Amino acid sequence: MAALETIEAESGPHPQASILILHGLGADGNDFVPVAQELDLDALGPVRFIFPHAPVMPVTINGGYRMRAWYDILGTEMQGVQDEAGLRRSRDMVEALLAREEERGIPANRIVLAGFSQGCAMSLLTGLRHAERLAGIAGLSGYLPLAETTERERSAANLQTPIFLAHGSFDDVVIPERGTATRNALQALGYEVEWHEYPMGHSVSMEEIRDLNTWLVKVLGAH
Template sequence: MSLAPIEIETGPRPTASVILMHGLGADGNDFVPICNELDLSGIGPVRFVFPNAPVMPVTINNGYPMPAWYDIYGPIGDKGEDEAGLRRSMASIEALIAKEKTRGIPASRIVIAGFSQGCAMALLTGLRHAERLAGIVGLSGYLPLAATTAAEATPMNRDVPIFMAHGQHDGVVVMSRATASRDALKALGYAIEWHEYPMEHSVCLEEIADLGAWLRKVLG
C-alpha cells in the first residue's frame, strides 16, 4: 500500500473492526465521513481501518497513475481481469486482517467492506479468508475472478453474512454486472442482503442507514 491506513476508533479498546477499501482514484479519506453517519453505539467501540491503495498506471485511463487496487484493462468484464494485481492487493488486505487479530480483534468481529474496486477486493478477500468473519460488505461493485470463487472460497465463510448495495443508475459498474455477481453468489449458497437505490456510482444516506442496521445485526 502507498500510505499507512487511516484509523478511527469510536471509543477506547475497540471490540470490533471494519476494514473499508475505497474505489479507483480515491484514497483512505474517501469514506472517513461514514464513521459519523453510522450509529454503532449499541455494539461497543469499533475501529475503522481505511487502507490506501497503491498508485499504479491504469490502462482504462490511458495509463495515468492513480490509486488502484488492481489494473482495469477496459470496460469491466470485456477484456479480462488483472488477476496478479487482485491477488497482490488481497495479500495486503489479509495483512490488515492479521494486524487486527494481533490487536485482540478475532476474525468473528471483523467486517471487510469496500466501494467499487474496494467492493471487488472485499468479496475476493472475504470469501477466501481462512477464518469466519463477521461479515462482508460490497457497495457499487462486483465479484472479481468469479470463475475461481467456488474452488477457492473457504468453508469457514460459506455462511458469512454479505451486504450488497448498488445504484440503479450506476454508469460505472452497471446494474446488470452487480446483479450477475449477486446471483452467482446466491447460486453458490451465500445469503445476500441486497439493496438498490435510485442513485449513480455513489453512496446515499438511505444506504448508510441500511448498512448501519446490518452492522448492528452482525456485530451485535
C-alpha cells in the same frame, strides 16, 4: 510486499470490533471517513475503523495515468479482461491488515470487511477466501472479481458469513447488471446475501448508509 498505509479511527478505547473499508479507484482512505462518521454503532461498544490507501499504479483504461488502485483496469467490462496478478497482490495486502487486527486482539468473527467499487471487488475476493470466519462482508457498487475461481478457492469458514450488497440503479460506471449478477452468483453458491438497490448513480446515499448501519448492528451484535 510493502504494508498498506491506513487511516484509523476508534469510537472509544479498547475496541471490540473492527470495520475495514476499502475505497474505489482513484480515491484514498479519506473517501469513506465521512460515511463512517454517519454510522451509529454505539450499541456495539467501541469500534475501530480502518481506511487503507490502495497502492499508486498506472491504470490502463485511464491512459496509463498513475492513481490509487487496488488493481489495473485493462479494458471495458464487455472485454472481460481482469488483472488477476494485481487482484491477488492486493488481496495479500488486505489479508495482512486482517492479520494485524487479530494480533491487536480483534478475532476474525468481530471484523467486517467492506468496500466501494474496486474496494467492493477486493472485499468479496478476500473475504470469501479468508481462512477464518468474518462477521460480515459488505460490497457497495461493485462486482465479484475472478468469479470463475470463487467456488474452487473459497474458504469453508466463510460459507455462512452474511453479505451485504448494494448498488445504484443508475450506475454508469459499474452497471447495475453487474451488481445483480454478483448477487445471483453468490446466492447460487449458497451465500446469504442481503441485496439493496437505490435510485442513484455510482455513489453512496444516506438511505444506503442507514441500511448498512442496521446490517452492521445485526452482524456485529450477534456475537
